[in-house]
Amino acid sequence: MNRYPGITAVVFDMDGTVMDTKVDYVALARVTEDEIISLGVPEEIIAKDKAVQTTDNCMKWIVENKPEALRGIDKRIGDRATKVEMENVDLAKPFPGALDVIRELHSYGYKVGILTRGGREYMETVLRITDTGDLFDATVARDDFGHEEAKPSPKSIDHIAERLGVKPSEIVFVGDSEVDGLTASNSGIPFIAVCTGHVDENRWKGFVRDGDVILQSVADMKGMFPPLS
Numbered sequence: 001m002n003r004y005p006g007i008t009a010v011v012f013d014m015d016g017t018v019m020d021t022k023v024d025y026v027a028l029a030r031v032t033e034d035e036i037i038s039l040g041v042p043e044e045i046i047a048k049d050k051a052v053q054t055t056d057n058c059m060k061w062i063v064e065n066k067p068e069a070l071r072g073i074d075k076r077i078g079d080r081a082t083k084v085e086m087e088n089v090d091l092a093k094p095f096p097g098a099l100d101v102i103r104e105l106h107s108y109g110y111k112v113g114i115l116t117r118g119g120r121e122y123m124e125t126v127l128r129i130t131d132t133g134d135l136f137d138a139t140v141a142r143d144d145f146g147h148e149e150a151k152p153s154p155k156s157i158d159h160i161a162e163r164l165g166v167k168p169s170e171i172v173f174v175g176d177s178e179v180d181g182l183t184a185s186n187s188g189i190p191f192i193a194v195c196t197g198h199v200d201e202n203r204w205k206g207f208v209r210d211g212d213v214i215l216q217s218v219a220d221m222k223g224m225f226p227p228l229s
Contacts, residue, residue, distance in 0.1 A: 002226050003213075004190060008170040009111040009137075010225070011160050014118060016176035016197030018098045018218060019126055022088035023118075025198075031080045036062075039069050053179050055147060078119055078143045085122035092126045095196055097219025102135050109228035111164045114139040117151050117179065138163035152182035157189065174218065181207055194218055 015021045036046060036058045049057045062069055105112050113136055116123050120141035127133035140160045142150050149155040154168075161168040173184040176197025181204075184191035191212045193204045204214045215221065 004172055004225065006170060007110075007172050007190070007225070008228065009113065009161070009164050009166045009172075010105055011113040011115050011157075011164075011171050011173050012102075012218070013173075013175035013177070013180045014114050014116040014123060014126065017174060017180075017194055018094060018102070018114070018132075019092050019130065020095050020196070021092045021126065023085055024087065028081055028084045031084060032077050035073065035077050035080075039066055053182065054152060059148065074143070074147055077147070081142070082119040082121055085118055086125065089122060089125050090129060092129055094130055094132065095217055095219065097217065097222065099132065099135065101218050101221045104222060105225060106135070107227075108225060110225060111137045111166060113137055113160045113164050115151065115156055115160045115173070115183070116140070117142045119143050152179050152186055154183070154187040156183060157187040174221070178207060181212070184212070185209060192221065194220075 012018045015023055032055060033046065036055065039062055041058045041061050045057050045061050049055050102112055114123065116139070118141060120143055123139060123141045124133070127136070138160060140156060140163065145155070145159060149159065157168050157171060157173065161171055168187055168189060172190045172192060173180065174192040174194065175181065175183070176194050177199060181191055181193060191208065193199070193208055193212060193214045194217050195201050195204065195214070196217045199207070201214055208214060
């Protein structure tokens with residue numbers, strides 16, 4: 001039985017999903033938080049955003065109270081984030097079996113994309129180092145659009161769908177983080193959770209929706225999708 005009728009594309013998160021990378025996520029999280037704190041955003045608003053893993057409320061406060069600070073904020077945060085991401089980029093490597101699944105999907109007629117919160121420079125460097133850029137029909141990185149359109153915004157799925165030439169409803173999203181799960185949920189599309197990042201199977205069980213799938217790794221997707229007719 002086909003679990004995913006009507007699906008024509010599979011979109012992957014990159015870090016922790018397809019690629020085993022060594023990004024300092026504590027330092028990366030501090031980049032945005034430090035910028036927001038420096039602008040005087042109240043702690044309770046910061047905490048509210050942390051709970052849902054966005055910066056929407058913080059940015060709303062900045063718009064209402066310090067609109068002049070918005071000029072260049074994406075670039076300031078993005079430049080610092082990219083510096084953190086690039087520190088250990090040369091250690092990036094595909095997870096075992098992940099590329100075999102992607103090649104299988106291609107051979108069966110599916111389009112394959114990457115949707116990442118990593119910066120474009122970082123993402124393209126990882127794909128170049130691992131010689132995998134040709135495996136993806138389209139990519140969307142953090143800085144391709146404004147922060148408000150990055151994961152977990154449903155607009156991020158809209159953007160990768162447009163670049164792939166499919167409808168958002170034709171996509172299955174695969175990721176290793178709760179942000180990835182929220183992205184799929186916010187977009188109303190199926191989600192495949194993998195345990196190669198920082199979320200284990202028990203934690204996923206309390207987070208995913210009915211119908212979502214939890215796998216140990218992308219390698220376990222082999223044979224999940226039938227050839228497209």
